[in-house]
Amino acid sequence: MKAEGDLKMRRWNLWASLAVAIFASCISTFAQEEKKKEPPAVTSYNVGYRILDFKYKDESSQEKTLTTAVWYPTDAEEKDYEYGGGYAKGKVALDAPVSKKGVPYPLVLYSHGYSGSGVAAVFLTEYLARSGFVVVAPDHNDDLSAVRIRGGADANLPKIWENALKIARSEKSFDHKKFEYRLKEIRFACDKILELSKEENSPFSGMIDEKRIAIAGHSLGSYTALGVTGMREKDERFKAAVYFSGGLFWDEKEFSKIKIPAMFMYGETETYGRGILGLSDLSVKTIGAYLWCDGPRFCLEVKHGTHMTFCERVFKENTPEIAKEQVRLIKEYTTAFLLKYLNNEPKADDVLSRKDKMLTRYYYDFGIRYEVETKKNIAYYEGEDADAVKHKLDIYIPKGAKSFKVVMFVHGGAWCMGDKDQFLLPYDYVGKAFAQRGIGTVVINYRLTPQVVHPGHIKDVARAFAWIYKNIEKEGGNKERLFVCGHSAGGHLVALLGTNEKYLKEQELDFKALAGVIPISGVFKIESNLLGAFGNDKENWKDASPIDNVKENLPPFLLLYASSDIPGLSSMAKSFADALKAKKNEFRLLEIADKTHITVITSIGKKGDRTTEEIVQFIQQR
Known part of the structure; x- marks a missing residue:
């Protein structure tokens, strides 16, 4: 009986750990307090931060609140800040005025994974603002949440893991209609921030260049980003996209619908154990998606990376030395990609045309074809x-x-x-x-x-x-x-x-x-x-x-x-x-x-x- 009990316990531990590693989104954890040395940005600003609440009605006419985090360039002094009731730590100037040095700025929409939050990847969103981008990241109204922008979350982590695994296993019979609310919410967040940029008396007046907008997403957020850039619908405002870790609920040939510059990024170890859970090989899926995209395309496999490498949990999943290098890589390549395709920055090619030591696989195609x-x-x-x-x-x-x-x-x-x-x-x-x-x-x-x-x-x-x-x-x-x-x-x-x-x-x-x-x-x-x-x-x-x-x-x-x-x-x-x-x-x-x-x-x-x-x-x- 003891052996049988031990076997059940081992199965439970395997199921739980793999579920977390593959799809659970951003379970509460403190980011390291020591500020890592940032890779060089083309332009360096301080980071402004505001929390906004947008009201909208869902399909059943029920009013919903879309709490949204906004990071932007500022000249104001930064102070230490705790996100999501202690989920992550950063350095921002809260509710500070927008820096006028580089207006209008390019805009990046960020969609978090299932049960996650707009503050899921503070190390990246802060860095993008420091590099001259406005970043807008809503809290999607998922059925369960492990963390929220304003703090507070569901404590039912086993249920979150169970739901995440169900989503992952439904790959071949994925119910796209079930997640249409996410596509609507990310578009709505984009609409509202652009409205504020147009308003004369808004704190964000004149802040955004409407012709330079990109989208990024992690896990189910990657699905969301894919959904609005051609796989479900095509929002012409998005000129480039970064897809982190999965959300690839389509046959690889369907990715020919992606016509804009696309960057895919996933972790080296994300494929481990997926067969046991009845999931497809993420590296095969991601490389297949890359191969069929029509525009400029990039595909990165991050050394020692897990599903959670692309959010704040990166600081808990590896040694400090490895986490530091993973974060550096994610920031460098994401920023270089956005600088190239939103700002036409020539220096970006120096990063995008080389394979970093923290990449176990790297594919890149600038889309240039010669006679x-x-x-x-x-x-x-x-x-x-x-x-x-x-x-x-x-x-x-x-x-x-x-x-x-x-x-x-x-x-x-x-x-x-x-x-x-x-x-x-x-x-x-x-x-x-x-x-x-x-x-x-x-x-x-x-x-x-x-x-x-x-x-x-x-x-x-x-x-x-x-x-x-x-x-x-x-x-x-x-x-x-x-x-x-x-x-x-x-x-x-x-x-x-x-x-x-x-x-x-x-x-x-x-x-x-x-x-x-x-x-x-x-x-x-x-x-x-x-x-x-x-x-x-x-x-x-x-x-x-x-x-x-x-x-x-x-x-x-x-x-x-x-x-x-x-x-x-x-x-x-x-x-x-x-x-x-x-x-x-x-x-x-x-x-x-x-x-x-x-x-x-x-x-x-x-x-x-x-x-x-x-x-x-x-x-x-x-």
Whole structure:
């Protein structure tokens, strides 16, 4: 009986802790009293703070109060302040006049999570005001609340957790009508603050620039923000949006409705235990949403982050050192995003175009697409044994880009088939897909079996690489940022180029010339004379096997394979990754979901394609 009781207790503890970590919003906790060192803001103000009460009628004509917190720039002296009856601590000038230095200011609406409050993320809302934004955050009229702007809250925390879990589990049958009140409330808060900005005698008179409005939200607040920026309705006033941790109650393809600049942010550990609770993988959902958005887009996975990292509980969930870094990151990237898309601030790109040490994953796309200039059938080798067809390459140039990064692509075909200009599906789609994203692309041919056997194929690949290295600067490319990518047999060849240095040395180059290697569904171990491509000499097989040539100090690798790949390729990729890890090399191994050995490559350049995005991110972040 005791064992059974212990098991029940463990299940209860797991349920409770995961429910809190995933969806409970901002349970009362004091923020650390010591003020953290702020990351630099473009403009620095003191923070003014007011609490407003707006009256409105709900769907049943019942009068409701929308208590709303407002942070704004001021020149008045700040004093210590306790939010929500002690929920959080900050420093503000209460009811102070608005600073006239930068009026009118951009506006950010903030929507909190289920059972939370407008003061859920004081570390962020205060910082935005300090950086020259007005922030308006209402207390949504949820059925239960753990904290309120004016203090006071429901003590029934188990009920809050239970309701939050029900909301999360209803993902596939989500009742959107049940939460329409939230969309109405956030729009209403926006209406009222704009009215006050227009009133001559209002303390907020002239405070807001109506053309520069954004919205942010956490958890169910993220759902609220999504709901008014295209997923349920489109409020044209919102020019950019930040979505923290979930609220993604739609199929990923539906996120093509999001046309404005969008930033998604979630915690690294948020996916832990979700399967036990019957919840979908938040990282998969968030990255999927990012992939399908139409405008400029950003997706951040915060190191050690939980669901509560994006509100004041961050100071209780990790060590002070980790919490400090998480808060710094959230403030820096959120502010940079808003400065770029509301203020057109050029300095913001310095933050948004780099992967911070506190990000375990980072995807970014400024939405820039280049026209592509193509140069076809350039000879990369002209020796006595040159082949008039197979020693040719095509260059795809992003017109107008300066010193652009370059990727060489090597096609597959079992070392005995394939061509850059092959019938039905020539590989120009690969060249154009990456060049449109600002990455110069060179698609090569190489001699095939039975014309050659190993090392004939890899010698051609090395020749092509050397030609690109020596000539790409003439086309505007940066030879110091030259990557290689290949599919299937091409994946094998680029992996071999990145592990067996002798083929580069034959071209008077070495691994320093390789910025990165991207095998897609590649072969990493040769154990037979595959289709006559490797002969019968076992020493030749070893020379041709990337896994047998792994050593320290190799170029970084991105290893991609399909969820329904050719049998054996996924396990081979994992073994190759283990070999790279054993020698302390940099690599990332990733399975591309819902793809086969063929579609993992033929989908490149298509909307929402994960393979394309992973390759682009690997290249542009190096």
